[in-house]
Amino acid sequence: MTLVSVSSLTVRYSGATALDDVSLHLDRSEMVALIGANGAGKSTLVKVLSGLVAPASGQVTVNGRLAQVPEGREVFADLSVDDNLRLGGWRNGRRGRDTTAIYELLPALVPLRRRAAGTLSGGQQQMVAIGRALMGRPDVLVIDELSLGLAPLVVEALAGHLRDLHRDRGLTVLLIEQNARLALSLCSRAYVLEAGRIVLDGDAPVLARDERLTAAYLGGHYE
Amino acid sequence: MSDFLGYLLTGLGIGAGFALVGSGLVAIYRVTGVVNFAQGAFAVLAAMLTSTLLTAGLPHVLSELAAVAVAAVVGVLVGIVAIGKPGTDPGTSLIITLGLGVFAYAVEIVLWGDQPRSFPGLPGVATVGGARIQAHYLLILGVTVPVFLALAAFFSRTDLGKALSACASNRYAARVVGIDVRRMGLLAFALGGALGGLAGVLTTPVQQVTFDSDVTLIVNGFAAAVLGGLTRPGVALVGGLLLGVAQTLIAGYGWGAYQLEVALLLMLTVMIVQAARSGPVREAAR
Ligand SMILES: Nc1ncnc2c1ncn2[C@@H]1O[C@H](COP(=O)(O)OP(=O)(O)O)[C@@H](O)[C@H]1O
Ligand SMILES: [Mg+2]
Numbered sequence: 192m193t194l195v196s197v198s199s200l201t202v203r204y205s206g207a208t209a210l211d212d213v214s215l216h217l218d219r220s221e222m223v224a225l226i227g228a229n230g231a232g233k234s235t236l237v238k239v240l241s242g243l244v245a246p247a248s249g250q251v252t253v254n255g256r257l258a259q260v261p262e263g264r265e266v267f268a269d270l271s272v273d274d275n276l277r278l279g280g281w282r283n284g285r286r287g288r289d290t291t292a293i294y295e296l297l298p299a300l301v302p303l304r305r306r307a308a309g310t311l312s313g314g315q316q317q318m319v320a321i322g323r324a325l326m327g328r329p330d331v332l333v334i335d336e337l338s339l340g341l342a343p344l345v346v347e348a349l350a351g352h353l354r355d356l357h358r359d360r361g362l363t364v365l366l367i368e369q370n371a372r373l374a375l376s377l378c379s380r381a382y383v384l385e386a387g388r389i390v391l392d393g394d395a396p397v398l399a400r401d402e403r404l405t406a407a408y409l410g411g412h413y414e
Numbered sequence: 415m416s417d418f419l420g421y422l423l424t425g426l427g428i429g430a431g432f433a434l435v436g437s438g439l440v441a442i443y444r445v446t447g448v449v450n451f452a453q454g455a456f457a458v459l460a461a462m463l464t465s466t467l468l469t470a471g472l473p474h475v476l477s478e479l480a481a482v483a484v485a486a487v488v489g490v491l492v493g494i495v496a497i498g499k500p501g502t503d504p505g506t507s508l509i510i511t512l513g514l515g516v517f518a519y520a521v522e523i524v525l526w527g528d529q530p531r532s533f534p535g536l537p538g539v540a541t542v543g544g545a546r547i548q549a550h551y552l553l554i555l556g557v558t559v560p561v562f563l564a565l566a567a568f569f570s571r572t573d574l575g576k577a578l579s580a581c582a583s584n585r586y587a588a589r590v591v592g593i594d595v596r597r598m599g600l601l602a603f604a605l606g607g608a609l610g611g612l613a614g615v616l617t618t619p620v621q622q623v624t625f626d627s628d629v630t631l632i633v634n635g636f637a638a639a640v641l642g643g644l645t646r647p648g649v650a651l652v653g654g655l656l657l658g659v660a661q662t663l664i665a666g667y668g669w670g671a672y673q674l675e676v677a678l679l680l681m682l683t684v685m686i687v688q689a690a691r692s693g694p695v696r697e698a699a700r
Contacts, residue, residue: 265587
C-alpha cells in the first residue's frame with residue numbers, strides 16, 4: 192500500500208525553482224533514500240511533506256501521520272530532553288504524550304532526560320530529535336540528514352537504531368542523506384535529486400553499482 | 415530605621431507593578447519576538463475600567479477580575495493586529511504596538527477624560543516592624559508573589575506552558591511538531607494583557623492613574639524585563655522589585671523628581687552591558 196505519493200511536484204521560492212516536476216512514492220514498511228548534494232531541494236521536499244511549505248503545483252498525498260527529524264536536528268535547546276519528547280506528541284493530545292515507550296526504544300536517553308537538550312552532543316541531540324519525531328506515532332518517519340556533522344561511530348549507532356525500528360516495527364522511513372554509501376546500505380530503494388529534479392532512481396544494490404551515481408556521490412565517500 | 419522599612423515595603427509594592435508589566439513584556443517577547451509597547455496601556459485600561467465598574471456598584475474583586483479579563487481580551491486584539499498577518503517581522507510588529515499604544519490614549523480620553531483617576535483599595539494601615547504603611551501595599555505583594563509562582567509552574571509544569579516555551583526556544587521546531595505558533599503568540603498576548611491589567615488594578619489605589627501613566631509603567635517594566643534579557647520572568651520580578659525600592663528610597667530621602675531617570679539609567683546601563691556581551695538585545699532570545 193502506498194503511504195506517500197508525490198506527483199509532478201514543483202516548488203518555487205519567490206521565483207527560484209527548488210523542486211521541478213518531482214514524482215516519488217513510498218510503500219508501507221519501506222525504507223527509501225533520497226540522495227542529493229547541497230541545495231538539490233531535499234529539505235524543500237521534507238517541508239512540503241510536513242505541510243510547512245506550499246507547492247506551486249503537483250499533488251502530495253500522505254496516508255497517515257508523518258513526522259520529521261529536521262535538518263540540523265532543531266531540538267528545543269533550553270527545554271529538557273523529556274520536554275522535547277513530550278512536545279513531539281503535541282498533536283496526540285495529553286494522553287498521547289507519555290514518553291515511557293521512547294525511553295525503552297532509545298535507552299541512551301534515560302540518563303539525559305532532565306538535561307537541557309542544547310547541552311547535549313550532536314549525536315545525542317539527533318537521538319532526541321528522532322525520539323521527538325517518534326512521539327508523534329508516525330506512520331512515516333522522514334529524516335533530513337541523519338549523519339550531518341556527526342562522527343562515524345555515532346552515525347553507525349543511529350543507523351543501527353533506525354534499522355531496528357524499521358525491522359521490528361515495520362516503520363516506513365524516508366532517509367535523506369548526502370552520504371550515499373550510508374543511505375544505500377540502509378535502504379532498499381533510492382531516488383537521486385539534482386538541482387530540483389529526480390535524475391535517477393531504483394533499487395539500492397543496483398544504484399550502488401551505477402556509474403553515474405558512483406562517479407558523483409560515492410567517489411569521495413570511501414572510508 | 416522604621417522609615418527605611420516603610421520605604422522598603424512601599425517600594426516593593428510599587429515594584430510589583432513594574433514586575434507585572436515587565437513579565438507581561440517578557441511573556442510576549444519570548445514567544446513572539448515582539449517588544450510590546452502597548453503593554454503599559456493594558457494597565458491603564460484595566461485601572462480605568464475598574465474605577466468605572468466600582469462606581470457602577472460592582473463589588474471589589476469582581477470589578478478587578480473583570481477588568482483583568484478585559485485587558486486579556488484587549489491583549490489578544492493587540493496581538494491579532496501586531497502578529498496576525500503571517501510573516502510580519504518583529505520590528506514591524508513593534509511599531510504597530512507603539513501605534514496601538516497611542517491609539518489607546520485617544521480611546522481612554524474619550525471614555526474616561528484626561529483627569530487622574532483612582533479607586534479605594536484595601537483600607538487601613540498596617541504596622542510592620544515599627545513601620546506604618548498602607549495595608550494595600552501588602553495586598554499588592556500578597557497577590558503578585560503567588561501570581562509569579564503560578565506563572566513559573568504554568569511554564570514548567572503544563573504542556574501548554576511548555577509549548578509556549580518551545581515557541582520561544584525554537585520557532586521552526588515548534589512548527590515541525592505541530593504547535594500553532596501564531597496561536598501561541600496570541601495566547602502570550604492574552605497573558606501579557608492580563609499581567610499588565612493586574613499591575614494596573616493593583617497599583618492604582620496607591621498611585622493615581624492617568625491616560626499617559628503607561629509611560630512610567632512601560633519604562634520601568636522594560637527596565638525590569640531587560641535585566642533578564644527580556645526572556646526571564648523571574649529576573650523581571652527581582653528587577654521590578656529592586657527598581658520600586660530604589661525609586662521609593664530616592665523619593666523618600668527627598669529626590670523624588672529623579673524617579674524615572676533612575677529607571678532609564680538602569681535600563682540603558684543594562685542594555686549597553688548586554689549589547690557589549692552578546693550583540694543586540696533582540697538576538698539574546700535566539
Ligand atoms: N526559504 C527559502 N527561500 C528561498 N530559497 C530557498 C529557501 N529555502 C531553500 N531555498 C533554495 O532552494 C534550493 C533547495 O534548497 P534545500 O531544499 O534546502 O536543498 P537541500 O536540502 O537539498 O540542501 C536551494 O537553492 C536553496 O538556496
Ligand atoms: Mg537540506
